[in-house]
C-alpha cells in the first residue's frame with residue numbers, strides 16, 4: 062500500500078521561516094521520497110495548482126496574509142551518504158547535518174558553510190556562500206524534478222548568489238566532490254568560520270541573512286552603515302546594529318514592517334545613486 066504524503070493544513074508560516082513572520086498557508090506537503098514528489102507535482106500540474114518550494118525558510122519574507130500557493134517542503138528528504146568519491150545529500154538535509162557528516166567521514170571543503178542555517182535545496186538554489194567560497198563550486202552533479210520528470214545534470218552553471226537550477230527544476234539530490242581531510246582540521250575550520258559569523262552577524266536573532274546582494278565593489282551593508290541607518294526601525298523590524306545588511310525581527314514585526322524598511326533603504330539608495338538588488342525573496 063502506498064504511504065500517504067504527510068501534510069499540515071492551515072499551517073502557521075511563522076514556524077517555517079527564520080524571520081518568524083507570516084500568515085497561514087493552506088497546506089504544506091512533506092514528501093519523503095522521489096515517488097511522492099513526482100506524485101505531488103503531477104497532481105498540481107493536472108489540477109493547475111500553483112505551489113512554492115520551501116527549504117529552511119532562511120532567505121524568505123512571507124506576507125502577513127493567507128499564502129495563496131500550496132507549499133512543498135523537502136525536509137523529510139534529508140539523507141546524506143557516500144557514493145564512491147562523492148557525498149550525496151537529499152535536498153532537505155540541513156547544512157549543519159552536512160557539516161557533521163563531513164566531520165564523521167573526514168571530508169573537507171564545505172567548512173565555510175558552517176553556520177549558514179540553510180537546507181541543501183535552498184543553498185543550491187541560491188548558491189549560498191561565505192568567506193569567498195560558494196556551495197555550487199563544490200557540486201559534481203544534481204538530480205532534479207521538472208514537470209514530474211526526474212533527471213540528473215552534470216553541466217552546471219552558477220554565479221554570485223545564483224544557483225545551478227534552471228526554471229522549474231526542483232532539487233532532489235546534490236552530489237558534492239570533496240577532499241579527504243583530517244577530522245581535527247575540519248572541526249577547527251568550522252569553528253573559525255562560526256566564530257567570524259558570531260562576531261559580525263546578528264547570530265541567534267530572527268532574521269533572514271543579507272537583504273541585498275553585493276554587486277562587485279558595491280557592498281550594500283557597508284553603504285547602509287555609512288549612511289547611518291543601523292538601528293532604523295519600522296514597527297518591530299530593525300536594521301541590525303551589528304550588521305547593516307541584516308534586518309531583524311525584534312519581536313512582533315509584520316511582513317509589512319520588514320518590507321517597508323526594505324523599501325525605505327532602497328529609496329535612500331536610489332537618492333544616493335545606487336540601485337540595490339534584493340537577495341531575500343519577498344513572497
Ligand SMILES: Cc1cc2nc3c(=O)[nH]c(=O)nc-3n(C[C@H](O)[C@H](O)[C@H](O)COP(=O)(O)OP(=O)(O)OC[C@H]3O[C@@H](n4cnc5c(N)ncnc54)[C@H](O)[C@@H]3O)c2cc1C
Nearest residue numbers: 116117118119120152179180182183184186189190232270
Ligand atoms: C543568520 C543567517 C545567516 C545567513 N548567512 C548566509 C551566508 O553566509 N551566505 C548566504 O549565502 N546566505 C546566508 N543566509 C541566507 C540563507 O541561509 C541562504 O540564502 C540559503 O541558501 C537559503 O536556504 P533555505 O534552505 O533556507 O531556502 P529557503 O529560504 O527556504 O528558499 C530559498 C529559495 O530556494 C528555493 N528552494 C529551496 N529548496 C529548493 C529545492 N529543493 N529545489 C529548488 N528550489 C529550492 C526556494 O523556492 C526559494 O526560492 C543566512 C541566513 C540567516 C538567517
